[in-house]
Amino acid sequence: MQQPTIYDVAKKAGVSIATVSGVINNNGKYSNKTKEKVLDVMEELKYYPSSVASSLTAKRTQTIGLIIPDISSPFYAEFARSLEDWGDEKGYSIIICSTDYNEKKEKKYVSLLLRRRVDGIIISSGFNNVDLIKDIIQQEIPVVLVAYNIDSLQLNTVSVDDYRGGYQATAYLAELGHKRIAIITETVQSSAERIRGYQNALNDYHLIYDENLLTESRATFEEGEIQAEKLLNLEEPPTAIFAFNDILAIGAMRAVLKRGLKIPEDISIVGFDNSVLATICNPTLTTMAQPLNDMGKEAIGSLISEIEGTVKRKQRILLLPELVKRHSTGPANLKSNKREVKN
Amino acid sequence: MQQPTIYDVAKKAGVSIATVSGVINNNGKYSNKTKEKVLDVMEELKYYPSSVASSLTAKRTQTIGLIIPDISSPFYAEFARSLEDWGDEKGYSIIICSTDYNEKKEKKYVSLLLRRRVDGIIISSGFNNVDLIKDIIQQEIPVVLVAYNIDSLQLNTVSVDDYRGGYQATAYLAELGHKRIAIITETVQSSAERIRGYQNALNDYHLIYDENLLTESRATFEEGEIQAEKLLNLEEPPTAIFAFNDILAIGAMRAVLKRGLKIPEDISIVGFDNSVLATICNPTLTTMAQPLNDMGKEAIGSLISEIEGTVKRKQRILLLPELVKRHSTGPANLKSNKREVKN
DNA sequence: TCTTGAAAGTTAAACGCTTTACGAAAAAAA
DNA sequence: TTTTTTTCGTAAAGCGTTTAACTTTCAAGA
Structure with missing residues (x-):
């Protein structure tokens, strides 16, 4: 026999399929005797209820789509893991889509997730095509944005306080006596707030803001190296x-x-994320930790509350980053500061 | 209106639902005029065919389950990415399950994947409960094992040649003049062959095999550190x-x-895997590279050929690891070899 | 002119569940 | 005993597709 169905179980247990369904989902009102009988037969037949069939009637797939740039990047992998765990706890599975910042893939994957009737979608920064998000919303699929915000759209959002992250990292360096603090920004949205934090910190510590010290690049080792060389x-x-x-x-x-x-x-040198890489490199990297696990938890929570309609108002959740001091930072070597700072 | 269905499209296009279905799946025999009409309406209605409904009839979900210890670990993340890409190319999505080497989670996830009616499952080393695999097979769900073999079961398999990996790494160190070469093995199956390779290399280079130099541990940084200290x-x-x-x-x-x-x-020091970590640490790590991308490709290929029944015989695919020389290895410092080696 | 066959569609059943409305039997109340 | 509840179940419709079998139309061959 192929995979047994609910009919096979019902027949063998001598009950109707409604009863089997009721027992599976624990919808009260069945005698213990019947329940046990059904459960026994399920066990005996190695029956696994088909979630594709139940999704069709229930109009719920218990599946969440995750759209990120690249699952093989440690930061996203750690985030995905957090989502997997929290999602599983709530009974949801995750389908991961790596876009490589590529709009074609974005489109393909959004369409895929929509066809698969996922119950909700989590989109992280690095996603480019805002119109696609509108398509999702139009299909009334809940969306949560992570480390990402779209002003024109009213959406649930989970992020780290980028302004503070930028400020704290900069302030820390300033306190170590650094006068010329460069930044290598990433070509994603969260950068803007971090830059603002950077600028305000400079200001508060009476340091000049020099545009030459600001560079921008894509998130690869090579690009980081190139930008640092320029600096x-x-x-x-x-x-x-x-x-x-x-x-x-x-x-x-x-x-x-x-x-x-x-x-x-x-x-x-100060980084951002506190991914596993920060503990591996040598010297170990001082970095602004993103509370990945909390972000995952909040993202899932936010999404599910929208899926289940328990919370109507959209929420913006802002988590605090935290400076993790390691060995890549130290007091400024003043000799190397040829020129003094005005102000 | 809620999400449009095939009925909405059919009605608006003035055709039957069978026609719409036919056009979607490009099942010949429809005039261009009809095709265009249907396509236009689909576009206009923003219709996304439900794959859950089609999975129910087609008895195919176009979904593959992946069971690994931990997606947040770089090696598995990179492997998952490879699977995602190759799977996507063939029209399959991946559901990732991280077991943390925990049999409870293994059981839960296997049951989940079975209920979700995935078309096939890829299981990597680190999976403990062989009986669960038997359950999968009993349900006639194709399984591919990666870096993992179960003698009692006849299954498709993709691995790296662990014997050669163990041999090559050891031989390389021996050629650098090292006489006392320790190994830190992992508590997974692939270790056995690597140890054999290690032993044979020692033998070929006339080095003694000293049991004290063999330790075993779980794959964490901390454990690695502890074992090295012991050594x-x-x-x-x-x-x-x-x-x-x-x-x-x-x-x-x-x-x-x-x-x-x-x-x-x-x-x-020599590692194994050639994950991104190997390029980050300092000094950079000499390591045996596993051809992750090829492994992903072969795993998907093998699984799909079993799903589609194109290949009947089970196949064992063995890929070659490759030594990547970096900066963690160098000639033996002979002074520190207090005692000479016999033979 | 009549027959055939291809082309273009349609009908209706099936896929494996959930769920609503309803019925019978047993238990409780009168 | 009769009536009313409660308990335990069942029948059947519906979810959105695919597909096998069938119908209609029309051009071509005999």
Whole structure:
């Protein structure tokens, strides 16, 4: 026999399929005797109820789509893991879609998830095509944005306080005596707030804001390295580099070490994310930790409350990043600051 | 209106639902005029065919289950990404299940995948409960094992040649002049063959096999560190450590560096996997690369050919690992070899 | 002119569940 | 005993597709 169906169970147990269904879903009103009988037969037949059939009637697939740039990147992998765990706890499975920042893939995957009738979709920063999100909303599929915000759309959102992240990292470097603090920003949305935090921190510590110290790049080791090289080649190079994610920070480290400079004696480096990479590199990386596990929990919670309609108002959840001090930062080496800072 | 169905499309296009279905799936025999009309209406209504409904009739979900220890671990994340890409190319989505080596989770997830009627399941090493695999087979769901073999079961398999991996890494160290080469094995199946390779290489290079140099542990940084410490505390410590995955290798590095020893001057270290970690740590890690992308491709290919019944015989695919030389290995420092080797 | 066959569609059943409305039997109340 | 509840179940419709079998139309061949 092929996979047994509810009919096989019903027949063998001598009851109707409604009864079997009722027992499976524990919809009260069946005698213990019947329940046991049914359960026994299910066991005996190795019957696994088909969730595709039940999804069809229940109009719920208990599945969530996750759209991220790349599951193989440690930060996203850790986030996905958190979602998997929290989702599982609530009875949801996750389908992961890696877009590589590519609009074609975005489109393909959105369409896929819609056809699969996922109950909700979690989209992280790095997603480009806003119109696709509108398509999702039009189909009345709940969406939660993570580390990502779209002003024109009213959506549930979970993010880290990027402004504070930018501010804290910068302030920390300033307190270590660094006067020329460079940043390597990422070409994603969260960068803007981090830059604002950076600028305000500079201001509060009476440091000048020098546009030459601001670079932007895609999140790869190579790009981080290239950008750091540019910074080091400046007439007045920075003594500290704040990279907007750990990958870029590690790329920057490479550039610094390649020149024979020491970290943190000559150059301090701060990353962002606190992915596993930060603990592996040498020296270990001081970085702004994103509370990934909490983000996962909130994202799932937010999404499910929208799916189940328990909360009507959209919510913006803002979590606090935290500075994790490791060995890539230290007091500024003042000798190398050729010129003094105005103000 | 809620999500439009095939009826809505049919009605608006003035055709039967069978026609709409036919056009969607490109089942010949419809005039261009009709096709266009239907396509237009689909577009206009933003109609996304429900794959849950079609799965019910077609008895295919176009979904593959992946069971691994932990998606947040770089090696598995990279592998999952490869599967995602190859699967997508063939029209399959992946549901990832992280078991944490925990039999309860294994059971839960197997049951989940069976209920979801996935078309096939890919199971990696680190899976413990063989009986569960039998349950899967009994349901006639194709299974492919990756880096994992179960003698009692005749299954499709994709692995790396662990024997050669163990041999090559050891031989490389031996050629660098190391006499006392320790190994930190992992508590998974693939270890056995790697150990055999290690032993044979020792033999071929006329080195003694010392049981004290063989340790075993779970794959965490901490465990790697602990095991390496033990090795370094030996009366005759090794001059080279070959760890059976990059995580363990990096843990070992920590222990070595913590003692003030230098890598590779005092101790050489070789890992296994060639995950992203190997390029991040400092010094960068010499490691046996597993051809993850090929493994993903072969696993998907093997699984799909079984799903579609194109290939009847089970196949064992064996891929070759490759030594990637980086900066964690160097010539043996002979001074530190107190005692000479017999033979 | 009549027959055949291909082309273009349609009808209706099936897929494996959930759920609503309803019925019979048993228990409780009168 | 009769009536009313409660308990335990069942029948049947519906979810949105696919598909096998069938019908209609029309051009071509005999």
